[in-house]
Amino acid sequence: MEKGERNNVYRVYDKIAAWFAENRINGLLEQKYLERLISLLPKNALVLDLGCGTGKPILEYLSRNNMAIIGVDASEEILKIAQANFPTTTFILQDMRLLNLKRQFDAIIAWHSFFHLSAAEQPAMFARFASHLKPGGILLFTSGTERGEAWGMNGGENLFHASLDPKEYLDLLQSNNFTVIEHVEKDPECNYDTVWLAKFG
Template sequence: MRYTPHNRWGQKPKGANRLENACICFAGISPLAVHAQTGPDTPMKPDDILPTYNRVAPEWDRRRDRSLFERKWMDRLIQHTPLNEKRRRVLDLGCGSGRPIASYLLERGLDVTGVDGAAAMVELFKQNLPRAKIVNADMRGLDLGQKFDAVMGWNSFFHLSAEDQRAMFAVFARHAAPRAALMFTSGTSNGEAIGHVADEPVYHASLDPQEYRDLLTQHGFEELAFVPEDPECNQHTIWLARYVGLG
């Protein structure tokens, strides 16, 4: 998502409003627009996310910005991804159609496993990246029985409710190999917001930075970087951490 303004995956939404008067900024969600589209008659809930993306997948893929403005952070993720086996393994949660992020990681020699709860996105991923692994599953409560050298929730994790985001840190840890990198995007502070994807409203939520820090520590991660509204990444708010375990 971006603040220029663009939404979750680099598209240009009509705008968004802030809920609960929260002082929260998500890249791509304008503080000025759209309350007319999100009121008591048209509530957008976290559970609406997967049906929405399933419905708009082809249009989303067509509009997705492929300039790879995320390159700096993808390279930083790679830099912190350890080699525990023959190839570095990346778990991409909420992978969408796989372009441009999963495709870039594959080009850099990483072994990518994508996970997306929208079946239409999974089909696009298969078409775009036939060499990559893909799983049609909800990231909430996910247990693949595998470890990965990097886990990523780029512009997907923040579509979950606050409660579900808290529970995701156990999912991150469950899939983290020794010293695995973790990267995800969030809002700048606690609250909810509504953006748009392919002209349809989509829900976002964020915790406060300190709560994210506490959750990282509680689940065996050490913070490596936190950059709110990175001007070099279209105003994304980005977290990077390393799994060190609890022992």
């Protein structure tokens, strides 16, 4: 390993699950994007939270707004915490790279999760996103601002992140029948996240 686990970042989350649960920002910096998402969805929409973590704060917020949610994460330890937090929610242990739920959703959220895949692995995800969305479904995800890799310390462990170039994301979205609704780079109101919102079909 170079600096840490780069191929299966969920193994790092297994190590730092308790730390992450205590230190993940629970303030809803993402709220305006979640509100935008909700405004585009039918009532009682079915949402896939891909890389759901502990379920706080995103899954929790969507649940309070009458969304039906299924949470997917590859970290077994993180999902134990999520299930304890939300006992009535369905959680599935699965690597997003192997996502095959055989059902379609009104929306998919991959917030601070998709970017843990390498640049080589990210393009294939767009066909998986498309196959799990209903026509008119919405995809919300975060990325970097340029092609490259980055590492960040969390709970004493080095976490791997990667990004494609914005044009690559745009091309991938378009070639998989998505239309970009919104793309904001380094939003200062949202912890300088770079956010994509796209419609399928």
